Amino acid sequence: MTIAKEKLIWMYRTMERHREFEEGVAEQFDEGHVPGFVHLSQGQEAIAAGAMAAINEDDYIITTHRGHGELLAKGGKPNEMMAELYGKKTGVMKGKGGSMHFADPSIGDIGADGILGTGPVMSCGVGLTSKLKKNGRVTVCFFGDGQTNTGRFHEALNLASAWKLPVVYLCENNTYGESTYIYDIVNITKLTDRALSYNIPSIEIDGNDVIAVYEAVTEAAARARKGEGPTFIEAKTCRWRGHYEGDTQTYRTEKEIADCKKKDPIVRFRKDLIARGVMTEAEADKIHKEAVEEIVQAVKFAEESPWPEPAEIYTDIY
Ligand SMILES: Cc1ncc(C[n+]2csc(CCOP(=O)(O)OP(=O)(O)O)c2C)c(N)n1
Numbered sequence: 001m002t003i004a005k006e007k008l009i010w011m012y013r014t015m016e017r018h019r020e021f022e023e024g025v026a027e028q029f030d031e032g033h034v035p036g037f038v039h040l041s042q043g044q045e046a047i048a049a050g051a052m053a054a055i056n057e058d059d060y061i062i063t064t065h066r067g068h069g070e071l072l073a074k075g076g077k078p079n080e081m082m083a084e085l086y087g088k089k090t091g092v093m094k095g096k097g098g099s100m101h102f103a104d105p106s107i108g109d110i111g112a113d114g115i116l117g118t119g120p121v122m123s124c125g126v127g128l129t130s131k132l133k134k135n136g137r138v139t140v141c142f143f144g145d146g147q148t149n150t151g152r153f154h155e156a157l158n159l160a161s162a163w164k165l166p167v168v169y170l171c172e173n174n175t176y177g178e179s180t181y182i183y184d185i186v187n188i189t190k191l192t193d194r195a196l197s198y199n200i201p202s203i204e205i206d207g208n209d210v211i212a213v214y215e216a217v218t219e220a221a222a223r224a225r226k227g228e229g230p231t232f233i234e235a236k237t238c239r240w241r242g243h244y245e246g247d248t249q250t251y252r253t254e255k256e257i258a259d260c261k262k263k264d265p266i267v268r269f270r271k272d273l274i275a276r277g278v279m280t281e282a283e284a285d286k287i288h289k290e291a292v293e294e295i296v297q298a299v300k301f302a303e304e305s306p307w308p309e310p311a312e313i314y315t316d317i318y
Contacts, residue, residue: 001215007053007177008278009287011210014049015266016291018069021078024295025068025085025099029245031301034085038068038099043208043240046265047172048073050213051140055221060126060139061120063112065100066172066239069141075107082298088305094316095308110139117152119143120169124156127165129232138224140168140217146177154198155232161198164229168220169195171232172207174239179251195232207235208265238263 019216024039029038041048044066052061052073063070071081076092084091085099092104103111110126113119123141124192130137147153148171160167171191175182183189192202205212214233220231238260242249249257273279 001218003211003214005278008273011049011053012266012269012279012284013287013291014052014055014073015045015210015269016288017078018045018048018072018293019266019290020288021068021072021081021298024056024082026241026245027084028082028299028302030159034099036063036089036098036100038085038158038245039243040241040245041066041069041239043260043264044172044174044287045214046195046210046269047142047207047235047237050210051142051168051170051217053210053215054217055138055140055179058108059221060108060110060130062110062122062126062139062141063102064119064143064147064172065112065114066144067102067112067142068099071102071104071109074104074109075284076102076104076109078294078298079301080104082135082295082302083305086302086305087307088097088302090301090305094312096316101224107240108137116143116147117150119147119152120156120160123167123169124159124163127160127167128163131163132168136225138166138221140170140221142170142172144177145171145173145175145182145191146180147171148194149177149185154194157195157198157200157232160230161200164227166224166227167230168224169200169232170216170217171231171234173234173236175236176239176243178243179249181251191234192232196232200230200232202232202234204234204236206279207237208263208268210265210269227248234245237265 022042028034048069080092087095100114126139195202205216216233270284
């Protein structure tokens with residue numbers, strides 16, 4: 001598959017912005033500015049960037065409690081996202097959703113949910129809407145390996161397959177659900193087997209390879225648009241930090257985390273693009289610097305933003 005230079009650079013920039021956003025959130029969390037639970041996704045950046053490069057602006061995504069990078073890649077505004085994490089009025093959900101409920105329907109991010117299994121169920125509703133309206137829009141539904149153990153995940157995949165809904169199921173298999181190693185609690189080695197049992201074409205890819213993600217999602221989205229139904233992609237990756245900020249990670253060794261970091265998807269793609277002459281070292285450095293500056297601005301915006309008015313507590317809710 002030939003990929004235009006602009007798209008390759010976009011993917012690289014998107015991964016850098018994703019990484020720097022998460023690094024910025026970690027810092028703000030440590031300083032006490034971000035209330036509640038925060039789940040970060042350093043190490044998993046290739047999945048959001050590769051997927052978003054493969055779909056159209058008017059396609060939909062559904063994310064998870066670890067979904068900052070997906071929203072950012074879909075076109076989310078870092079200022080509004082950081083303000084949301086602070087609980088400020090200028091946040092993307094007016095400060096009422098927080099990290100685990102990031103959503104921006106105006107750009108096709110239907111949302112995240114703290115309750116596992118919700119995203120796949122929502123994908124059936126969004127997918128059915130696209131199908132009935134014949135709008136040609138695809139939904140990419142992101143979820144972790146742990147989520148594939150919920151009953152609702154199986155109900156959703158069954159229905160999406162039976163009704164040939166235009167959904168791409170993108171499993172970010174970082175091998176842990178909180179502290180539980182996935183292969184300790186399932187008697188299969190390939191999560192793709194789960195989707196195959198619903199007659200959904202499935203593929204396992206290296207989730208640290210942004211090009212592999214891009215290619216798999218491109219093919220899956222094309223199938224969905226042709227009315228051939230869902231595809232399941234298992235993208236194998238690593239989560240570098242704890243399940244949540246503050247997790248002491250007694251369930252895995254320092255060596256395991258160090259080995260994960262050796263597979264850094266950004267370093268790998270940077271080397272690849274430079275070797276192929278797509279960008280120079282200086283251009284890559286500039287992209288990195290811009291990503292760092294973006295987060296500095298986002299923090300400033302969040303700090304300077306007002307809190308929501310107490311009188312607004314019951315607005316924007318059902
Ligand atoms: C129905 C339900 N059960 C349990 C939880 C608690 N919980 C929150 S995140 C999580 C692990 C999720 O793992 P995975 O789906 O692999 O995503 P990851 O956190 O690795 O991105 C669990 C068990 C929950 N939120 N909802």
